[in-house]
Amino acid sequence: MNPAPRDQADAGQPVLEARNIVKRYGHVTAIDGADFDLRAGEVLAVVGDNGAGKSSLIKALSGAIVPDSGQLLMEGVPVHFRSPLDARRNGIEPVYQDLAVAPALDIASNLYLGREIRRTSLWGRLFRRLDQPRMRAQSAQHMSDLKIGIRSMTQPVETLSGGQRQAVAVARAAAFGTRVVILDEPTAALGVRESGMVLDMIREIRDRGIPVVLISHNMPHVFEIADRIHIHRLGRRLTVVRPQGRAMSEVVALMTGAISPEQTAEHTGAE
Ligand SMILES: Nc1ncnc2c1ncn2[C@@H]1O[C@H](COP(=O)(O)OP(=O)(O)O)[C@@H](O)[C@H]1O
Numbered sequence: 077m078n079p080a081p082r083d084q085a086d087a088g089q090p091v092l093e094a095r096n097i098v099k100r101y102g103h104v105t106a107i108d109g110a111d112f113d114l115r116a117g118e119v120l121a122v123v124g125d126n127g128a129g130k131s132s133l134i135k136a137l138s139g140a141i142v143p144d145s146g147q148l149l150m151e152g153v154p155v156h157f158r159s160p161l162d163a164r165r166n167g168i169e170p171v172y173q174d175l176a177v178a179p180a181l182d183i184a185s186n187l188y189l190g191r192e193i194r195r196t197s198l199w200g201r202l203f204r205r206l207d208q209p210r211m212r213a214q215s216a217q218h219m220s221d222l223k224i225g226i227r228s229m230t231q232p233v234e235t236l237s238g239g240q241r242q243a244v245a246v247a248r249a250a251a252f253g254t255r256v257v258i259l260d261e262p263t264a265a266l267g268v269r270e271s272g273m274v275l276d277m278i279r280e281i282r283d284r285g286i287p288v289v290l291i292s293h294n295m296p297h298v299f300e301i302a303d304r305i306h307i308h309r310l311g312r313r314l315t316v317v318r319p320q321g322r323a324m325s326e327v328v329a330l331m332t333g334a335i336s337p338e339q340t341a342e343h344t345g346a347e
């Protein structure tokens with residue numbers, strides 16, 4: 077079921093890296109000295125119990141929160157994201173758990189929200205007119221690249237099913253995430269067929285050479301699609317395992333603290 081580990085997923089410098097990051101909210105330490113590595117060409121699943129700090133970690137990786145301490149690096153170079161825009165400028169596109177789509181706007185407007193294409197004619201530049209035809213045409217292209225069967229780009233997002241809305245959010249990340257795409261629980265609210273569509277989109281993104289971080293509770297999905305599994309516990313990375321030759325129950329036992337990494341059958345340190 078799992079593809080063989082691909083060579084590029086093993087090689088070289090991590091694309092995105094966190095070293096010993098900390099984030100406190102009053103007395104709650106959401107990120108407690110967490111490490112993170114995303115390698116080129118991989119789907120990295122991030123799993124952990126509720127409240128383990130997965131969403132906080134990916135918010136730190138995408139500029140939505142600024143860590144109190146620790147270091148982020150891209151291709152080995154330290155970076156400081158003060159805002160989501162900083163991360164975006166570095167090619168990092170997240171889809172947060174609390175899905176940020178604008179329901180009343182159509183698909184093309186959602187895809188280009190915050191980075192609208194403006195007309196280039198003198199008149200257009202003068203009045204900052206939007207280039208709707210171009211945004212619609214490009215949206216349709218992005219949707220068809222990801223094999224999403226939505227044809228009308230002028231359809232308001234509120235008329236779409238949950239799975240289609242999720243698809244629009246993932247398509248936006250895929251369209252603009254030039255270096256990293258991060259998806260926080262993208263299949264949590266979806267049925268079997270719709271989840272399958274999102275997993276297919278993740279494969280498409282990876283096959284284009286963009287590594288994907290997938291936060292998910294769904295172990296069958298994780299085992300189906302992940303090249304490596306980052307197990308997060310109590311605000312930090314516990315260990316990283318490969319799905320091959322592992323039982324899902326072992327990953328769950330690690331996640332919940334029922335066993336420690338040293339107790340696993342194939343303990344080889346961080347993989
Ligand atoms: N904005 C916030 N203010 C206060 N506490 C927060 C905030 N965001 C997260 N937390 C707390 O940090 C911890 C980790 O949360 P979160 O990152 O959402 O975990 P997960 O995504 O793994 O469920 C939890 O105890 C949560 O209540």
Ligand SMILES: [Mg+2]
Nearest residue numbers: 130131132173
């Ligand atoms: Mg979360």
